[in-house]
Each structure stands twice: as C-alpha cells, then as structure tokens.
Amino acid sequence: MFTRHKRYFIHVEIAVFVCFVINSLATRISQHPVDVTVREGDKVELSCKIRRLRENQEVWWYKNTLELSHGRVILQDPVYSRYTVTSFPDGLTSIYVLQIYPTTRSDNGVYTCKIVSDADIVLESENASVIILEVPRQRYPECRAEQDTFIVNDLVSLNCSTEIIQPTVSLSWSLDNTIVDSEIYITDKIKTIQYKFRAKKTDNRKSFLCVLKSDMLMSSRNCSIGPVNMLYKPTVKIHSTSNTVIAGREVFIACNSDANPLVREYKWKISPDMPHKYVHIDKESTQVLRIVNISTDQNNTIVSCTAENEVGSGFDQVKLFVEGKEQVKESHPENLPENVSSVGISLPLPILIACAITSIVLILITVIVPLYFLCICKKGRETEAELNVPINITEMQEILQPDYYFEPRDRVLPRVPDNDRQFTWKKHIGVQVPDDNYDIASTSYMYLTLNEPKRSRHIEHYRHYHTLNPMRF
Structure with missing residues (x-):
C-alpha cells in the first residue's frame, strides 16, 4: 500500500506530465520579432514564427495599437500600401513576415504579432521597435x-x-x-x-x-x-593733369567716384569764382572740368566736386598752383631812341600782304619769263639745223636721245611716205639696250634713215638698214 506522502508525489508527477502534453499540443510563438533600425527608404522585415497554429486561428500584425493585417490581408488603407504579409508553412510551424518597403519616417513605432481566434486574442508576441533613420527632405536647407x-x-x-x-x-x-x-x-x-x-x-x-x-x-x-546688393554713397577722388599749372595754359580735372547705385549728378565748385568763359564742363557726364587761359590771379584756386546718388553724396577737392611765365617785352614808340623813326612799324596787315604779292609778280616777269623764251628760241634753232643736215651712220654715236624710245618685239618698220610731195622725212628710232647679263649677240638692233623719198625713184634705194652696235643713251 502507498503511504499518503507517496500518493501525493504521484499525483504531482501526473499533473506535470499532463501539462507537458497539453503544452506540446497547444499553439505557441516560437520566435518573436526583433528591433530594427534602417535608413529611410530601405526595407524592413519583421518575422513571427508560430507552432501548431490551428485552423480557427489567424495572425494579426499591429503597429502600436493599430491593426495592420488579418492573416495575409493588409487593411485597405493608402497609408499601408507599402506593407505586405507573407507566410511560409514549415511542418508544424508557420512563419509570418511583415515587410515594409520603401520605409518612411511615419513607419517609426512598436510592432507586434497576435494570434486571434474568434476575434479573441489568444497569444501575442513581444514588442519590436522599428526606428527609421530620417533623411532631410529635399527642400532643406x-x-x-x-x-x-x-x-x-x-x-x-x-x-x-x-x-x-x-x-x-x-x-x-x-x-x-x-x-x-x-x-x-x-x-x-x-x-x-x-x-x-x-x-x-x-x-x-x-x-x-x-x-x-x-x-x-x-x-x-x-x-x-x-x-547681395549693398548700397552705399559715392566715394569721390579728383584727378587732374597737374596741380601746378603754367599761366596761359589749360588744365583738365576729372571727378571719379565709386558708388552703388551709380552717381546721378556731379556738381563742381570753384573758389574763388572764375569767369564762365574760362570754365568748360563736359555736357554728357558732367564728370570732366576744363579750365582755359588760367592766370596767376587764379593761384591757390580750390576746385571741388560733389557726387550724389540715392543713398547720399561724396566730396573731394584739389588746389591749383599757377606759375607765371616769362613775358615778351613789346617795343613802344615812347621807348625808342630819338634818332630812330617809328614809321612803318604800325602798317596794317592787308598792306603788307599786298606788298608781298607785288614783289612776287615782279620777280616772275623780270626773271622767269625771259629765261623761258630764251630756252624756246634756242630749241627751235637746233631743230631747224637738224632738218637741213643729213645724218650719217657714223654720227649715231653722238645721239643723246631718240624721238622714239622703246624695245620692239622683232624689228622696226616705220611707215614710209607714199605721195609725190617732196618734204624732209626723217625720224630717229632707238631701242632699249638690255643689261649686261643679256645675250646681246642674239638680238639685232636696226636703225633706219629715210630722206626725201620720191615716186620717180626707187624707194628701196633709200632704205638703208644697218645693224648697229649696242650703245646706251
């Protein structure tokens, strides 16, 4: 017979065995989802492994307290269009995977999977945190x-x-x-x-x-x-051709400025005042001042320039130093010696010009005109003498310049008179002599002399062709 204590231990062991059997046959979660940290836009996968899932049981995914899916069906909400649930049976085990792609910062949260039977939650997994590392939106910075x-x-x-x-x-x-x-x-x-x-x-x-x-x-x-556009008033700087000017000359003064916006007006001031006829300002830019015929009276004159724009004005000035020049002493009648007459010193200019023109005309008449006629007469006498004296071939060496001077291509054939009228017909024809490098022997140089041809005679008798030695004129 068993004692009371032995019967108690037997009952306990039987209860433990029964519980073990029941647990091994009951539904349970063998693998829980784990925490995930991903970069925004990457993929997230959460797994929930369930053993001995019964037919009347479903796996639901939750985000915080919000239902995401029933089984493999995602709730019809545009927010969850990036979510999918897949299941993989493995013998007595089923794996349910929640996938989110692409992830956004709104996917941050706590996720769990729960086993539901007849709308009642039977089991639920441990929480899994999803952390999305956020990327700054494109509009930033x-x-x-x-x-x-x-x-x-x-x-x-x-x-x-x-x-x-x-x-x-x-x-x-x-x-x-x-x-x-x-x-x-x-x-x-x-x-x-x-x-x-x-x-x-x-x-x-x-x-x-x-x-x-x-x-x-x-x-x-x-x-x-x-x-950036920084507006500032003008900074003015005056530049002149020279601060030291010789009396009687002119001086140019320019007013330069650095301003934003550009200068709209330049104003000049001269102290002490100067007659307007000596002061000229450029009409287009008013930036250049010109002073003419400056005198020693304007020594230490101060010229100032003021430039203005929408922001303010700027100012600069320069002092002019005028040096005197050597004056040319003029002769006056009262300064002349007593024995020197001043007559003619004060003759008007038109009278002086008339006297000069008259002198030139007299020179032309008395000198140049007689010389011109002398040359013409001499040339006429020489021409007449040449017509009356026949030219011999031996005189060719004395001719300085022919009437016609050219280089023919082949030969010289002057036109011969063909009427019976008697006259002296005579022309001198010369040809150009080539340089020393030219082959003179290969070219014939012809000279023709015709004198008083007549019909009654044979013209050919008066045609004399001569081959001349080359000579230079």
Missing part, C-alpha cells in the same frame, strides 16, 4: 533674408532652416569659405540658424552659403543668399 538689397551700416539677418529629425543634422553659415558665428533657434520642429552682421561696402556682390550635413546623406547640401 532653406535660406531666406528679409530683403535682397541693403544699405551700408544696416543690420542684416540671414536665416537658414531645416527640420528636426533623427539623427540630428548640422547647419552652418559661411562667407568666403570661412564659417561665421551664428545663433540657433528651435520652433515647431524646425531648427534655424541666424547670421547677423552690419552691412559693409566690401560685402557688395558677395554670396553667403548655408551648409547642411547629415549622416544619412552621401554629401552635404547647401543653399545661398546673394550676390
């Missing part, structure tokens, strides 16, 4: 300024903003590749850095760069403001 145009010495504020996400992003302002100090402001999940400074003339046409950096970006992003 965002740069803005109160205005695009500033006046020198104004307070300028430049703002650069981005969203507050995980992981955090960094912002910085830079000018000429140098980071400048900025203040940080956080409002309504927006992070803003602000750069404040006093506008300077040297900042004109410069650009200010805001740089955003994040671990989720392959490279940094940036936005810029500029080139």
Whole structure:
C-alpha cells in the first residue's frame, strides 16, 4: 500500500506530465520579432514564427495599437500600401513576415504579432521597435533674408532652416569659405540658424552659403543668399593733369567716384569764382572740368566736386598752383631812341600782304619769263639745223636721245611716205639696250634713215638698214 506522502508525489508527477502534453499540443510563438533600425527608404522585415497554429486561428500584425493585417490581408488603407504579409508553412510551424518597403519616417513605432481566434486574442508576441533613420527632405536647407538689397551700416539677418529629425543634422553659415558665428533657434520642429552682421561696402556682390550635413546623406547640401546688393554713397577722388599749372595754359580735372547705385549728378565748385568763359564742363557726364587761359590771379584756386546718388553724396577737392611765365617785352614808340623813326612799324596787315604779292609778280616777269623764251628760241634753232643736215651712220654715236624710245618685239618698220610731195622725212628710232647679263649677240638692233623719198625713184634705194652696235643713251 502507498503511504499518503507517496500518493501525493504521484499525483504531482501526473499533473506535470499532463501539462507537458497539453503544452506540446497547444499553439505557441516560437520566435518573436526583433528591433530594427534602417535608413529611410530601405526595407524592413519583421518575422513571427508560430507552432501548431490551428485552423480557427489567424495572425494579426499591429503597429502600436493599430491593426495592420488579418492573416495575409493588409487593411485597405493608402497609408499601408507599402506593407505586405507573407507566410511560409514549415511542418508544424508557420512563419509570418511583415515587410515594409520603401520605409518612411511615419513607419517609426512598436510592432507586434497576435494570434486571434474568434476575434479573441489568444497569444501575442513581444514588442519590436522599428526606428527609421530620417533623411532631410529635399527642400532643406532653406535660406531666406528679409530683403535682397541693403544699405551700408544696416543690420542684416540671414536665416537658414531645416527640420528636426533623427539623427540630428548640422547647419552652418559661411562667407568666403570661412564659417561665421551664428545663433540657433528651435520652433515647431524646425531648427534655424541666424547670421547677423552690419552691412559693409566690401560685402557688395558677395554670396553667403548655408551648409547642411547629415549622416544619412552621401554629401552635404547647401543653399545661398546673394550676390547681395549693398548700397552705399559715392566715394569721390579728383584727378587732374597737374596741380601746378603754367599761366596761359589749360588744365583738365576729372571727378571719379565709386558708388552703388551709380552717381546721378556731379556738381563742381570753384573758389574763388572764375569767369564762365574760362570754365568748360563736359555736357554728357558732367564728370570732366576744363579750365582755359588760367592766370596767376587764379593761384591757390580750390576746385571741388560733389557726387550724389540715392543713398547720399561724396566730396573731394584739389588746389591749383599757377606759375607765371616769362613775358615778351613789346617795343613802344615812347621807348625808342630819338634818332630812330617809328614809321612803318604800325602798317596794317592787308598792306603788307599786298606788298608781298607785288614783289612776287615782279620777280616772275623780270626773271622767269625771259629765261623761258630764251630756252624756246634756242630749241627751235637746233631743230631747224637738224632738218637741213643729213645724218650719217657714223654720227649715231653722238645721239643723246631718240624721238622714239622703246624695245620692239622683232624689228622696226616705220611707215614710209607714199605721195609725190617732196618734204624732209626723217625720224630717229632707238631701242632699249638690255643689261649686261643679256645675250646681246642674239638680238639685232636696226636703225633706219629715210630722206626725201620720191615716186620717180626707187624707194628701196633709200632704205638703208644697218645693224648697229649696242650703245646706251
């Protein structure tokens, strides 16, 4: 017989065995989903492995307290169009996988899988956190300024903003590749850095760069403001040909300026005042001043120029030093010696010109005209003598210049008179002699003399062709 204590241990062992059998036959979750951290846009997969899932049981996925799926069916909501559920049977085990692709920052949360039977939750898995590493939206960084145009010495504020996400992003302002100090402001999940400074003339046409950096970006992003338009009043500088001027000469003075916007008007002032006929200002730009016939009375004259634009005006001046020049002493009748007459000194200019013209005409008449007629007469006598004296071949060496001077292609054939009228017909024909390098022997040079041809005679008797030795005229 069993004692009371032995019977108690037997009952306990039977109960444990029964529980083991029941548990081995009951539905249970053998693998729970785990935490996942991914970059925004990447894929997330959560697995839930269930053993001995019965036919009247389903697996539902939850995000926080929100139902996502019933079995493999995703709830008809556009938000979950990126979600899918797949199942893989493996003997007594079933694997349910929740997939999210592409992920967005809205997918951050706690996910669980639950076993439901007849709308009652039988089992549920451990929580699995999904962390999405957010990428800054494409619109960031965002740069803005109160205005695009500033006046020198104004307070300028430049703002650069981005969203507050995980992981955090960094912002910085830079000018000429140098980071400048900025203040940080956080409002309504927006992070803003602000750069404040006093506008300077040297900042004109410069650009200010805001740089955003994040671990989720392959490279940094940036936005810029500029080139900014800094308005400033004119800075005036006067330039002159020379500050020291010789009396009687002219001087040019230019008024140069650096201004934004451009100068709209230049104003000149001369102290002490100078007659207007000596002062000339360029009509188009009014930027150049010209003073003519300056005298020693204008020594230490101060010339000033004022340039104006919409912002203000600028001023500069220069002092002129006028040096006297050596004066030419003029003769006056009262200064002449007593034995010197002053008659003729004060003759009018027209009378002097008339006297000069008369002298020239007299010279022409008395000298040039007689010489001209003398040359004409002499030439006429020489021509008449030549006509009466026949030319012999031996006289060819004395001819200085022929009547016709050319180089024929083959031979010289002058026209012979063909009427019976008797006259003296005689022409001298010369040919050009080639240089020393030319082959003279290969060319014939002809000279023709014709004298008083008549019909009653044989003309051929008076045609004499001679081969002459080359000679130079």
